[in-house]
Amino acid sequence: MAKNYSECIQWSADEFNNFGKVPQVSPHTYHKLDLFSDETLTALLDNYPRKWLQCYTMGFDPENHQDWTPVHIADNTGAEILEALQRGRMWVNVINIDKYNGEYAELIRQMYVTINDKCDHITNAKSAFSALILSSPGVQVYCHIDADANMLWHLKGRKRVWVYPARDERFTPQTYIEEIIGQDRHEDIPYERWYDDHAISHELQPGEAISWPQHSPHRVENVDFNVSLTTSYGSAESRRQLSVHGANHHILKPLGITQRSTELEGVVPAFKELCYRGMNVLNLLKQGKRNATNVTDLQVDPEHPQGMSKRDDKSLTKFAYSDKDED
Structure with a gap:
């Protein structure tokens, strides 16, 4: 029998009314579920398809997103991955969580049932993409724009999020959004520190969700080891x-x-x-020029002081095949 997850979204009428219209931080209780306990996450990582388990490391300068680098993760157990994340500087993206596991899928389905029921300005919202994000202390996600409407449900640890005005030409020329949707540009966009003067900034605690209008630039810096659930959706409006x-x-x-x-x-x-x-x-849209380089000589290594080490040779990661049939 399916569990009732709808009560995990504890928003006021104003929060439902403002969802997707303005940046806002709202409460939830997903973080109290066993689905997100250390034991459950360890077991999940043990068996998760490696083509859907992405790992990256990055630099310290938020203005230099070119430091984003892939890391091999294929041969590690769940416990090893979590140990390496605690001591290293990495970001693990457990993509398609709702496609892999029925309980997470049911949670996310009920999430959108609630949003459709309570948000009069949103029509027929359905899940487009969901992922668990597990990340090391101090890592960052560079300033970027997601094509779909999305939000972040925080579960463990602390992270600071900056959200910038949506579709504002000072930060996001119109052509950027068009090229991201057309897959001619990666989601990362140029960032300068003065942008923060115009941002909504908040240090997320477990049990908080942050949402924003579609196509709002945003970036993240971790305070300590943390876990979040990111969910994107498609509605008539989005x-x-x-x-x-x-x-x-x-x-x-x-x-x-x-x-x-x-x-x-x-x-x-x-x-x-x-x-x-x-x-x-009709498949008449021209394929974009965007590509990702997932060739690397870095690998997750829980015994290394930095949580990762170098291989002798560079090779393609398993998650390079995320849209294909390879295991």
Whole structure:
């Protein structure tokens, strides 16, 4: 019998009304569930498909996202991964958690049932992507924009999050969002320290969720070892946002149109959405040039003082095959 996870979202009427409209921090009780205990996470990591288990390390300068580097994780047990994370400087992304495990899938399904029921401004929200994020003390996630609407549910430890105004040309030129959706640009975007003067910043504690308007730039710095659940969703409203920017990138930009409207209401935006989604269904969208280099000589090593060590040769990580059938 499925458990009732709907009571884990303990928001006020104002929090439901403001969800996705403004950056906000809201309470939850997911962190109290056995699904996120150390023992359960260790067992999960033991058996998790390595093509869905990503590991990266990074530098100390938030302005230099080029330091983001993949790390081999394929041969490590769950206990070894957690031990290495405690002493190292790494970020592990347990992707597609709702596809792999039925209990997490049910939790996330009920999450969106609650959001659909309580948020009158959101229509038919459904899970698009979910992942557990396990990360070392002091690591960071560089300033970036996610294409889908998303949020972060914090479970263990502490991390500081900065959220910048959505679709603000000072931080995010319109072409950035179009290129991210068109897969011509990675989610990481240029960042300068003065951006923080315009950010909403909060140190997340277990039992807090932070959400923001779609296409809000954001970045993270860990205080100590922590675990979070990130969830992205598609709704009628978020799909319209994606489709308008996608049509701008794939249809109007190739035609040489430089003044590309991002208006969401009216006949023209509806036509853009129809064209973009139709082209997507018919596989007529040109494949973006974005690529990721997942070749590395670094490997998770719980016995090393830094939690990772070097291999003799560079090779492709298992998670390079996340969209393919390789094990």
